[in-house]
Amino acid sequence: MEHRTAEEPTPRHRGFTRSNELQARLHDLVPGGAHTYARGADQYPESMAPILVRGSGCQVWDADGNCYIEYGMGLRSVTLGHGYRPVLDAVAAAIADGVxxxxxxxxxxxxxxxxxxxxxxxxxxxxxxxxxxxxxxxxxxxxxxxxxxxxxxxxxxxxxxxxxxxxxxxxxxxxxxxxxxxxxxxxxxxxxxxxxxxxxxxxxxxxxxxxxxxxxxxxxxxxxxxxxxxxxxxxxxxxxxxxxxxxxxxxxxxxxxxxxxxxxxxxxxxxxxxxxxxxxxxxxxxxxxxxxxxxxxxxxxxxxxxESSSLAAFRAVVREYATGDPVARMEHAGRLLADGVNAVAAELGIAEYLEVLGRPSCLIFATRDADGKPSQAYRTLFLQELLERGVLGQSFVTSAAHTEADVAQTISACREAATSYRKAIEQGSVDGLLHGRPVAPALRKHAAPRRIDTEPADA
Known part of the structure; x- marks a missing residue:
């Protein structure tokens, strides 16, 4: 990622044209446009919900060719990384004999x-x-x-x-x-x-x-x-x-x-x-x-x-946990990330508004408004700025595939995103900074997004 100072935010440049076309078609065919509410387009900034086409390790690519470092990793279901070869090999061997x-x-x-x-x-x-x-x-x-x-x-x-x-x-x-x-x-x-x-x-x-x-x-x-x-x-x-x-x-x-x-x-x-x-x-x-x-x-x-594919995958996961200590790797990445982002927020004077919290292997980020209250609008602004800088995730949940280089790139993206966040805090609102409606909780009574500040569920 090209280095910029905190005073020179990365300009908006990522295109989501194909993703938006596919998302619209999904809404025509699938209620909610996704098979899991937590994966819905309403959980992401407006017109900035990538439709993914492939992944490798902790990176994913969308239909427009954009590459992201992913966090959350399949709603916390992927700890070894996308396309992890020992798991795929075990699955391929098992399904060759029937499923x-x-x-x-x-x-x-x-x-x-x-x-x-x-x-x-x-x-x-x-x-x-x-x-x-x-x-x-x-x-x-x-x-x-x-x-x-x-x-x-x-x-x-x-x-x-x-x-x-x-x-x-x-x-x-x-x-x-x-x-x-x-x-x-x-x-x-x-x-x-x-x-x-x-x-x-x-x-x-x-x-x-x-x-x-x-x-x-x-x-x-x-x-x-x-x-x-x-x-x-x-x-x-x-x-x-x-x-x-x-x-x-x-x-x-x-x-x-x-x-x-x-x-x-x-x-x-x-x-x-x-x-x-x-x-x-x-x-x-x-x-x-x-x-x-x-x-x-x-x-x-x-x-x-x-069925044999998932049982074979499970056994391969067990072997990796017995020999490779993926929990230690994801916790190491999580500690580096939390320390780095929190240091950036402190440096910019917004540590009480933007904060990374949680167990190192299961991090979230808290987003608070100028009054110090949890805010979906400020959360959306942070998500928006991270997406523009190649970071995708409703959380900072890591995997064993996240390297120190991935974390450093994420912290750099967070520094630039936090600069926009600081502007919102200084002016007391996200007006002129947020491009579209705020995200909304996955579990809510009405489809139209309303301001309800709760922790998102993996529903």
Missing amino acids: SFSRPTELELLAAQDFLELVPGADMVKFAKNGSDATTAAVRLARAATGRTVIAVCDQPFFSVDDWFIGTTPMANGIPAAAVAGTARFRYNDLPSLAAVLETEAVAAVVMEAATALAEPDPGFLEGVRELCDRYRTLLVFDEMITGFRWSAGGAQAVYGVRPDLSCWGKAMGNGFPISALAGRRDLMELGGLRTDRERVFLLSTTHGP
Whole structure:
């Protein structure tokens, strides 16, 4: 990237003509113009939502030939980099012998063994394709095992597209009130709030992320959750969709040393290949099997859950985590990036308005307006200026493919973007700087973007 000083922002020069044409056509054929709300055009500056055609490592190219350093990496599903050769080679070898069969394959056994070696707190595992499949199966299993219906859900961004959870969000249209009547809420790092729910409701399961990008457990919190669940005979379910293979190969439960009864996995398991998993105690998981005297649970039954390409990808990912320590590499890149961007913001006098936060392997950026309040408009301005300088991402979530050179290029882009950001702070608005409407939360009641400042969900 050509070097410019902070006083000489890079001029607007990237074209999005072909991407905009393709996006318009997508809106004609696909509701929302994307198959995931978090990937929607409304999550990016107006007329600046690249339609991608290929990727390699941490770089991607759009339909107009623009190249970007990508962050977020497939909604956190890619930790080794796009087109990672050992994964592709394993997949190619597996699918050459067929993809889907009428009976289980040896590959299913080998993948299950690999998984359970990573997660010693689990006795059994069942593979699926979507994270929501796994979390909803956990809820169903908990209700069957306990004979209760209430689910206590932590106040965290996202757990499932199914009624029991999505009915609690602003996008509850079409979901009967009865479907969410049994979903209660408690606050993270607040044991009394959980205790209050467990004391007043017969709760089947507590569903939560052990940690998030912005929230680490206070000392004793997770242990306290475990103790409360045991006291009230409630199952503890950890959502490891993001923390699995990003906090560690064994997930957050391995980092914090607290064993859940059930855990749900996905995203980085296959380095972008579609695979998820439900894992847990044998006595619970067997309720969905053939070796139980109790009434059976319809746990997970998917045509494509055991197809060979994703299981082969998963096994290749496991091998890389066993030999290459990708978590350390993505954390190294994240620390360099956070330190560099925060230093730029401090140098420009806007550190209280623009800030990189979170675990080094799962960074986000906070964007605040001139009054110090979270702002979608200022977020959009920052995204806009980064896109013009070859950086794509709704976050600064890194992968093991991000090199020190990639980080240095990103910090350089952030320096120029932060100069425009400082102008907006000085004038008290983004007027004349933002080219189009602000981005909007992915989960909102109405299609027309409205100013609602929340953390985006991977929905």
